[in-house]
Amino acid sequence: MDTTALRSAYKKFLDVAAAPDLGEAADGDWNADQVLAHVLSVDAATAAVALGVASGARPTFDNRICLDRWNLDRIIAEHSGRAGLISHVRHQAAVLCDIADQLSEQAAAVLVPSFLMSDDEVVLDQPVALADLVNGLAGNHVPVHTRQLADLRPQASLSDGPE
Template sequence: MDTTALRSAYEKFLGVAAEPDLGEAADGGWNADQVLAHVLSVDAATAAVALGVVSGARPTFDNRICLDHWNLGRIIAEHSGRAGLITRVRHQAAVLCDVADQVGEQAAAVLVPTFLMSGDELLLDQPVPLADLVNGLAENHVPVHTRQLADLRS
């Protein structure tokens, strides 16, 4: 798999995340630390799915734990402030990209049962090729959260 677009999306995301003037969401949504924790959780789950596919397992992807407020709080608490979260997201994104770079064409085509939520809205409940799951991060997920962070600028 080619992760050029995904790596570029992460660089933009991490650049915005490092801005010093990120405040609270006007609509009561996630703050910057929660967005970072969410992206970290999604990245780890996606890497685990990719490794599972390569190992011959039949993993599923369900993002509900990546949206759970308790889980996001736990992830935030494990890091030393926003700088620690940013460093961890950078490392986890690199792990995901490195794993995806090693996925061959056949493994990339494996259908992964996928359940995606956004808030209370069901986005997807069907199998998707592993490549689409990973590429969806570059095409949609990371850019959406980059804009979300940019909107937190005071």
């Protein structure tokens, strides 16, 4: 698999995550640490599925644990602040991309039973090719959370100057 787009998406995500002025979501949504923990959890789950396929297992992908606030808080507590979370996300993203880079075409085409939720809605409940699961991170998942982090920045810091 070609992970150029995924690596680029992670670079943008991590650049935004490193901003010092990330605040809280106005609508009670996830804060920056919870977003980082979620991405870390999804990356680890996706890497586990990819390794499972490579080993000949028939893994499934279910993102519900990656959305669970208790689990996100547990992941956050395991790190020494945001810098630790960012470092772990950077490392986990590299691991995932390295695994995906080594997948054969046959492994990338394996259908993985997948169950995805977003905002308490089922968005997918069907088998998906492993390549599509990984590429979906680059095309949708990571950019969505990049915007989510960017939205946590104060509006004044996002302007290009006086209007």
